[in-house]
Amino acid sequence: MSTLTEVASGYQAGRTLPLRVELVRQLKRRRTLVMGAIxxxxxxxxxxxxxxxxDPGRRNNQxxxxxxxxxxxxxxxxxxxxxxxxxxxxxxxxLFCGDTVASEASWSSLRYLLAAPVPRARLLWSKLVVAxxxxxxxxxxxxxVALAAGTAAYGWGPLEIPTGGALDTGTAAQRLLVAxxxxxxxxxxxAALAFxxxxxxxxxxxxxxxxxxxxxxxxxxxxxxxLGHWRDFLPAHWQFAWADAVQPRPEWSGMIQGTALSxxxxxxxxxxxxxxxxxxxxxx
Numbered sequence: 001m002s003t004l005t006e007v008a009s010g011y012q013a014g015r016t017l018p019l020r021v022e023l024v025r026q027l028k029r030r031r032t033l034v035m036g037a038i039x040x041x042x043x044x045x046x047x048x049x050x051x052x053x054x055d056p057g058r059r060n061n062q063x064x065x066x067x068x069x070x071x072x073x074x075x076x077x078x079x080x081x082x083x084x085x086x087x088x089x090x091x092x093x094x095l096f097c098g099d100t101v102a103s104e105a106s107w108s109s110l111r112y113l114l115a116a117p118v119p120r121a122r123l124l125w126s127k128l129v130v131a132x133x134x135x136x137x138x139x140x141x142x143x144x145v146a147l148a149a150g151t152a153a154y155g156w157g158p159l160e161i162p163t164g165g166a167l168d169t170g171t172a173a174q175r176l177l178v179a180x181x182x183x184x185x186x187x188x189x190x191a192a193l194a195f196x197x198x199x200x201x202x203x204x205x206x207x208x209x210x211x212x213x214x215x216x217x218x219x220x221x222x223x224x225x226x227l228g229h230w231r232d233f234l235p236a237h238w239q240f241a242w243a244d245a246v247q248p249r250p251e252w253s254g255m256i257q258g259t260a261l262s263x264x265x266x267x268x269x270x271x272x273x274x275x276x277x278x279x280x281x282x283x284x
Contacts, residue, residue: 019126019129019130022126022127022130023130023133023134026096026130026131026134027134031095031099032096032134035091035092035095035138036138036141039088039092039138039141039142039145040141040142040145042080042084042088042142042145042146043076043080043142043145043146043149043150044149046069046076046079046080046083046146047076047149047150047153050069050070064162065078065079065082065162065243065246066079066082066083067162068160068161068162070153070154071154071157071160072150072151072154072155072156072157072158072159072160073146073147073148073149073150073151073152073153073154073155073156073157074147074150074157074158074159074167074169074172074173074176075150075154075159075160076146076147076149076150076151076153076154077143077146077147077150077176078159078176078179078246079146080142080143080146081142081143081146081176081179081180081183081242082240082243084142085183085239085240085242086219086239086240087216087219089138089139089142089183089187090187090190090212090215091212092134092135092138092139093135093138093187093190093191093194094190094191094193094194094207094208094211094212094215095194095208096131096132096134096135096138096191097128097131097132097135097190097191097192097194097195097198097211098194098195098197098198098204098207098208098210098211099198099204099207099208100127100128100131100195100198101123101124101127101195101198101199101277102197102198102199102201102202102203102204102206102207103204120277120278121274121278124199124273124274124277128195128270131191131195132191135184135187135191136184139180139183139184139187140180143176143180147176156169157169158172159171159172159175159176159246161246161247161248163247165248167246167248172246175245175246175250176246178242178245178250179242179243179245179246182241182242182245182255182258182259183239183242185258185259185262185263186235186238186239186241186242186258186259186262187262188262188263188265188266189215189235189262189265189266189269190211190212190215191266192265192266192267192268192269192270192273193210193211193214193215193269194207194208194210194211195269195270195273196269196270196272196273196276197210197211198273199273199276199277200276215236218234218235218236219236219239221234221236222234222236222237232257233261235258235261235262235265237258238254238255238257238258238261238262239258241254241255241257241258242255
């Protein structure tokens with residue numbers, strides 16, 4: 001008894017669903033345009049808030065990063081990262097990664113993609129790379145717009161440190177780049193969770209909402225000081241470790257621990273997504 005092992009002439013699994021094709025498809029979607037517009041508008045909302053309310057002032061004789069927001073464009077960019085890293089930047093990551101496979105399933109186009117034939121691992125890989133790329137682009141867009149808007153409003157100058165001292169413009173740019181890179185790595189847990197949920201459900205909103213909800217739960221648990229050192233195992237506990245990079249003498253230990261934890265969780269969740277999708281019934 002023979003088995004059917006022949007494939008069409010010229011067929012190469014590695015050339016199915018090219019990244020360029022998937023990227024163009026995702027960039028044209030309305031949710032991508034809306035999310036990009038929201039991130040681009042946020043710095044201007046803060047500019048208006050400062051213009052109406054005046055320069056941020058000190059409270060209880062404590063100086064915070066927010067108090068230096070109007071010192072320079074670099075400070076304004078750092079403040080935008082500070083106010084958005086905890087929640088706002090979670091949304092595009094969960095949206096781009098959670099809407100990948102689930103949206104195809106909800107449109108009933110997933111079975112036809114796989115019948116093209118696009119290998120399941122190839123389909124997931126293409127969608128994951130594009131989703132992570134778009135998530136990174138979202139995190140770069142916000143500080144870039146903030147830096148441009150802040151420079152136009154407050155001038156180009158050094159990054160003033162709340163605790164004293166300043167970083168020259170070249171060093172400040174490098175440190176902000178490190179901050180953006182760390183924020184992206186710290187959000188890999190949310191990305192992996194959303195991606196895994198996307199392979200488990202046909203409802204995109206369920207995958208996106210589930211990832212955002214569990215991220216919020218992690219933030220709440222991190223606020224429970226009674227958990228003590230158990231909070232060190234929560235990705236949320238290290239989400240603001242990037243602030244140590246914008247100091248006269250940067251401290252890297254927190255970012256190293258946060259990076260190791262995020263990558264570990266993300267790899268486990270990505271592996272679960274690929275393993276589960278390889279066995280999933282996409283016909284029913």
